[in-house]
Amino acid sequence: MRNILVVEDSPLVLKILEHLFRQEPELEPLFCASLGEAQVLLETSSALFFAAIVDLNLPDAPNGEIVDLVLQYSLPCIVLSGSYDEHRRDELLLKGVVDYVLKESQHSYEYAFRLLHRLESNSHVKILVAEDSEATRHFIRRVLTPHLYQIIDACDGDEALRILQEQPDIDLFLVDHSMPGLSGFELVKLLRQKMKRHEMIILGLSADAKGSLSAMFIKHGADDFLRKPFCPEELNCRVMSCLERRDMLHALKQAALFDSLTGLYNRRAFYEQGVEMMRQAQKSKQNLSVAMIDLDHFKVINDEHGHASGDAALVQFARTLRKTFPDSLLGRLGGEEFALVSQLDGDTVGKCLELLRRQCAALKYASGAPPLGFSAGIYHGAPDDLESLLHLADMRLYQAKHSGRGRSVATSQVD
Template sequence: MRNILVIEDSPLVLKILAHLFRQEPDLEPVFCASLAEAEVMLETSAGLFFAAIVDLHLPDAPDGESVDLVMRHRLPCIVLSGSYNEQRRDELLMKGVVDYVLKESQHSYEYAFRLLHRLDHNSHIKILIADDSNAQRRYIRHIIEPHHYQILEASDGRETLRLIAEQPDIDLLILDHSMPGVSGFDLVKLLRQKFKLNELIIIGVSADPKGSLSAQFIKHGADDFLRKPFCPEELNCRVMNTLERRDLLQALKKAAEYDALTGLRNRRSFYERGMRMIQQAQQSGQHLSVAMLDIDHFKHINDGFGHASGDSALVVFAKAFASAFPDTLIGRLGGEEFALLSPLDAADLSATIDSLRQRCATLYYANGAPPLSFSAGIYRGEAEDLESLLHEADQRLYQAKQSGRARTVLA
């Protein structure tokens, strides 16, 4: 739960914000209608707040004193204003507020909530600023620092490559075109040989007035381009939008690879990863073990206790399955059927599966439902093709069911 301080006196704006907060169970607002109220709140409880949404003009703080108050307590500050003043906006952004949002429409308030969510997420985001100008690096750092990113700096191309090699989890690179050593273009080409578009975001920047420069940067593999001088808002918007676009692509990829209910790999993803394991095993002459697992009497659970209980059984089993085999390829192939592919010896695999069965029998998944149990079939052999291995394991699974269920048959 994140506590958000809201300093606002307009009944209409408060009504809109309260409505939006009700849709955000992870955000808890504390409302103050004046500077005086906010002073008391921050003097006693500043450490409890994650961020603040602040009205720029209050009856007892007509010149933005409420913003200064929040900034003194080092809280990320999102400013709301009913009127637009470009000079005032620039002053506030350079002072270090997160953003300056006009009270124009529902979209404006939703944008403020986007900023709150980004602030929570941004502490895990690493940004590398690569520019040979100390002043330019300081300027960019000053702009993006209020958004809670982890920030690194490099003064030339070689240092940029070194930092990325040492910290491959860097999410975004703000890259100047003209640097000594390795140029911005060459860096983009080198980095795109190693990192895909959704693995490292690259935003090019340059003071060169040549009109085609932005297109050249993007064609070489950059995600976006900014021409110097740029305003703070533009940089922050470009950074936030590219990060959100990357997050959306990753979410789509996850949705395509993982089962929505259990979080395990789906059939397609299991087969794709399994085929790669087969190829590696063939190259090394290694045998592989495959297991097919099936929850016992699953139709009875669905029919007798409801489909919600059946879903709960699948989720509980999947969690226990993943916990028992943390570094193993596992997946849900469909319905109540699960699979596993591993270089483990069949006997060791069987022992772990038997331990999993004992644990499942103690797990709760629905009121009055029978203990959770499953049958399993294991086969170990030469890695010819995945379908053949799964078929052999499925034959053993059939034998386990015919023999009374709640057991493992292996060959």
């Protein structure tokens, strides 16, 4: 839970903000209508707040005094204003506010909440700034610091390359085109030979007036380009936009690989990972175990206790399965059907499944619902063809189902 200080005296704006906060269970607002009220709260409880949203013009603070107060306590500060003043905007951004948001529409307030969410994740974002001008490095750091990024400086291309080699977890690289040693352009070409776009974002910088330069940067692997001099707001928007695109791509990749309900691999990803696991086992001449698992009487749970109870059963089963087989490949193949590929021998997999069965019987996944049980088929042998091994395990699962359920049937190549 993040506590957000909100200082606003307009009933209409407060109504809009209250509505948006109700949709954000992880954000808890504390509302004030004046500088005086905010001062009392900050003097007594400033450490409780994660960030602040403040109105620039309050009855007892008509000239933005609330901003200075909030910044005294090192709180990230998002400013709301009813009128646009470009000089005032740049002044506030350089003073250290997160952003200057106009009270124009619902979209404006939603943007303020986007900023709050980005602040939560920005503390894990590492930005490397490679720029030979000390004044420009200082300007960039001053603009980006209020957003809580981890910022690292490099004064030339060679130092930037050394830092990138030492810290491969850099998320975003701001690089000037013209620097001593390796130029920014050469760095981009070199980095893109080794790192894909989703691994690191690159923003090119240059004071060169040639329009072709930005195209050259982007064609050779940069994600975006900024022409110097740039205003603080433009830098913030470009950085945030690039990070949001990266996060969206990551979310799409996650959705393509993982089952949205249980978090286990989906059918397609399970087969892809399983084939690779088979290939590695063949190289090392190591046998593998595969198992097919099916929850018992799952239709009864859905029909008599509702699909929400069925979903809760699937989630808890997947969580317990993951704890029982932490080093195995696990997947939900569809419905109540699960599968695993493991380096454990067949007997050990069987014993682990019996432990899993006892743990599942004790799970409380829905009021009045029956104990959760499953049947399983296990096959242990040479890593030949994944589809064939899963079919052999599925045949054992069929035997387990037709011999009374709630049990595991195992076999191996020597049987």
